[in-house]
Amino acid sequence: MTEPAPSEKKTDADEEPQPTLLEQMGGVSGLIYSSVPVIVFVLANAFFGLTAAIWTSVGSAVAITVLRLVRKEPLQPAISGFFGVAIAAFIAYRTGSAKGFFLFGIYASLVYCGIFVLSVLVRWPIAGVVWNVLNGTGQAWRKDKPSRYGYDIATLALALVFAARFVVQRWLYQEDYTGWLAFAKIAMGYPLYALGLLVVVWAVRRSDKRLKALAETEPKPETDAEIEARLREKYAQTPEA
Incomplete structure (x- = not known):
């Protein structure tokens, strides 16, 4: 069997599909995960009060992080989301108001x-x-x-x-x-x-x-081989003294 020419060979980068815009943002799961702590906070605050809302929102963020870890999904969105929820919950606690979240x-x-x-x-x-x-x-x-x-x-x-x-x-x-x-x-x-x-x-x-x-x-720079060939041709055309 003849080996394909170097130009015909496909690299892993060529074969690997580029991530879509949605995938770069964490996919559909990323959209859902980012919404869960907010929804949990509002619902818990409406039914059980601010303290319960704070703890359940933080708990949901922790659960999402663990879930991503178990499913071997990218952790960066979950970790940044967790810290965001933790800071928001802390502000809500300090202000004593749900809107502080x-x-x-x-x-x-x-x-x-x-x-x-x-x-x-x-x-x-x-x-x-x-x-x-x-x-x-x-x-x-x-x-x-x-x-x-x-x-x-x-x-x-x-x-x-x-x-x-x-x-x-x-x-x-x-x-x-x-x-x-x-x-x-x-x-x-x-x-x-x-x-x-x-x-x-x-x-x-x-x-x-x-x-x-x-x-x-833009003109491409000459390679060493091209420079050598040009000089050889130049000297070959120069008449001997």
Whole structure:
């Protein structure tokens, strides 16, 4: 049997399917898991009071972490979710109010919005920085203005997501609409974040297409063998004295 040419051989990276946008966010299970502690907190608070709500929400976060561990699913979303619930529960305990459970998330959204906007102002848009660092594609995108502008738009889209969360949930907090706060936290969580990520995907594809086109138009550097062959040809054409 003849061996396939090197160009015909498929690497593991070629055969391995790329994760979808939903899979990168933890899949359907990630959407469900992130909602469970919030729903548990609101229901427990309505029927059994604040103390029960605090402990049951933390308990549900622990249970989700253990479940992910047993099922050998990615632990990072569960661990970050657990700490988020623990901090929210602590604030609710300290304030003595059920709506305090949502206070951390509200002001975290404001901080994130500020950071994203600031990154655009200093010409290091977070969407571009994070994507290219994770994929090891270097800083070529920053030298191409259209690519950078695309990542600026994507970063501002994410900033808008966080700004919307802050404005809506802050208003619900001030009006003491705890139940609606829970609904807003879930509805404006992954679903709204997914819309922002769609803009990031657009920016990535736009930048990759531009950088690929620019790379194809640039002259390729000569290899050692090509330099040696050119010099040999030059000396061969030089008449002897």
